[in-house]
């Protein structure tokens with residue numbers, strides 16, 4: 125199933141936070157959304173996981189307009205790992221992960237054997253199985269972030285959206301998370317600040333500036349010296365990664381270079 129944003133617009137207090145954003149993510153594809161602070165990335169994502177209703181435009185998963193689905197039906201299609209998706213109650217890690225199954229259950233129905241296995245395997249895959257009985261509030265930022273990803277994955281969504289999923293992770297966990305996304309299966313839309321990670325992890329990248337899509341394409345097409353200068357106001361040298369060929373950006377702290 126694919127995700128399609130069509131002329132998505134969000135207006136608040138007369139100001140367009142996102143303006144006519146059109147973007148597609150095919151099944152199995154990872155599409156990165158990058159852009160300066162305040163460019164509208166999180167706002168666009170919030171419309172996908174229905175924390176926000178678009179002022180105009182649509183978000184579709186295949187032919188279904190998400191805003192027209194029941195919350196339960198859309199929760200079966202879309203999972204989110206977000207900044208505002210934190211868990212404030214002192215659930216244990218395994219309880220938080222199990223919550224990901226909620227859209228598939230009726231009332232107080234307990235998890236079946238296969239669902240418990242899925243939760244356990246997912247926690248093992250993300251290296252958090254040893255934390256299963258710990259309270260979520262006692263975890264470090266990076267541990268918590270992996271728990272929230274586990275919760276999103278056990279939801280078995282068709283679309284997965286992630287808002288800066290690597291911001292608390294050490295370099296190994298950053299790479300492991302992004303690797304995992306590449307083979308995850310659903311259409312993935314991910315907000316990333318690190319352009320080099322985006323180049324390595326994403327099939328395509330969309331660049332937002334002041335709520336508008338400036339360009340979208342493969343990392344090679346998008347991440348150019350001119351683009352980075354125009355959108356981020358930063359001078360960068362772009363070199364191909366010596367092993368993978370992905371474009372990688374080198375920055376200098378010296379303003380004259």
Ligand SMILES: Nc1ncnc2c1ncn2[C@@H]1O[C@H](COP(=O)(O)OP(=O)(O)OP(=O)(O)O)[C@@H](O)[C@H]1O
Pocket residue numbers: 136141159160161162163164165166167168
């Ligand atoms: N509820 C709101 N009311 C008014 N303005 C808002 C609201 N939510 C977001 N904004 C503004 O909309 C703009 C886009 O915010 P958004 O969080 O989408 O940006 P972002 O690209 O995700 O930024 P960052 O990289 O800093 O996380 C910002 O200027 C923000 O202050």
